[in-house]
Amino acid sequence: MSRNNNGDKFSNIMRVGNFTKHAVENFEENIVEQKDYLEKVRAHEKSRDIE
Known part of the structure; x- marks a missing residue:
């Protein structure tokens, strides 16, 4: 059972990576393609915080 747990841990780490x-x-x-990407992200985050 320990081997399965280790395999699951590795699989989860791999997915996160x-x-x-x-x-x-x-x-x-x-960032490269959109000139105002960070502003769009910031606006999206603010609108999400309000909801």
Whole structure:
């Protein structure tokens, strides 16, 4: 059972790593392609806080 737990932990860490990698790549692409990307993100965060 310990081996399955270790396998699950590794799988979960791998998923988090892939999610983070793709999030960073997406962020970098948006920064390059969109001139006002950070302002859009900031506006979105403010509107989310109000709800």
